Amino acid sequence: xxQTVKIKKAVLKEYKSENxxxxxxxxxxxxxRIFHWGFAFSLTLVLLSxxxxxxxVSFLNLNYGKVFIAHVVFSxxxxxxxxxxxxxxxxxxxxxxxxxxxxxxxxxxxxxxYLFFRSSPPPSRKYNSGxxxxxxxxxxxxxIASFLGLASYWQxxxxxxxWRLVGGFQILRWIKFSITIYLLAxxxxxxxxxxxxxxxxxxxxxxxxxRNPNK
Numbered sequence: 001x002x003q004t005v006k007i008k009k010a011v012l013k014e015y016k017s018e019n020x021x022x023x024x025x026x027x028x029x030x031x032x033r034i035f036h037w038g039f040a041f042s043l044t045l046v047l048l049s050x051x052x053x054x055x056x057v058s059f060l061n062l063n064y065g066k067v068f069i070a071h072v073v074f075s076x077x078x079x080x081x082x083x084x085x086x087x088x089x090x091x092x093x094x095x096x097x098x099x100x101x102x103x104x105x106x107x108x109x110x111x112x113x114y115l116f117f118r119s120s121p122p123p124s125r126k127y128n129s130g131x132x133x134x135x136x137x138x139x140x141x142x143x144i145a146s147f148l149g150l151a152s153y154w155q156x157x158x159x160x161x162x163w164r165l166v167g168g169f170q171i172l173r174w175i176k177f178s179i180t181i182y183l184l185a186x187x188x189x190x191x192x193x194x195x196x197x198x199x200x201x202x203x204x205x206x207x208x209x210x211r212n213p214n215k
Contacts, residue, residue: 024211027126027204029092035085036205042077043142045070047180054177072153079146082139096126097136103129134186145179148172 028036049071052062089097107129109122114130121128127135151159152172166172194202204210 024209026208027201027210028208029088030208031084031088033205033208035081035088039078039081039085042074042081043183045074046078047183049074050176050180075146075149078142082142085139097132097139099129099132099136103132107133131190134190138183138186141179141182145176148176152176 049067052060052067053064053071056062056064056067088094103125106122106124109118110124110129112118113121125132147159148162148166151162152169163169163172166175200210
């Protein structure tokens with residue numbers, strides 16, 4: 001017991017010292033973390049409620065009207081988190097989520113690393129090329145699905161030109177469903193890589209800080 005107390009005091013002393021602050025660096029600002037967890041939670045409920053609305057599961061016996069309200073509410077929450085992330089990026093001039101040509105060139109090497117043909121990943125910016133393409137595609141496709149969702153919600157009273165542009169209501173529903181399947185396929189991949197690739201990045205999404213590799 002005494003040894004445990006001594007260890008805790010030693011850790012606390014090191015934490016209060018300047019040496020530890022030199023060993024860690026701020027990797028994820030507060031607004032990025034708020035967006036990440038808020039968007040993750042609300043998007044999950046949007047996807048699950050959307051699938052329930054598309055084809056209700058009989059054994060759950062959920063009220064259709066309440067599921068629809070939850071779907072709409074959390075869709076607006078998700079849009080709010082996306083808007084906050086965009087505003088934060090503009091204020092801080094953060095372009096870390098915008099893929100560049102150089103990222104595209106590095107993607108084959110990153111894929112080779114994930115397929116165990118390379119022993120180490122290629123150099124990257126804040127996010128590697130795979131993360132950039134997935135994260136940016138999530139935001140873009142979610143905005144498209146939300147726009148199509150508004151068109152289907154108004155049932156032709158507004159945005160009728162969008163119905164005609166995509167080829168009718170059934171095509172519109174098919175596009176939304178395809179986006180849902182893409183999100184459901186890539187989100188588990190993101191979770192898997194977060195848990196197996198570098199846990200310090202997951203820690204940074206919780207606390208904001210990660211250990212400085214140069215210290």
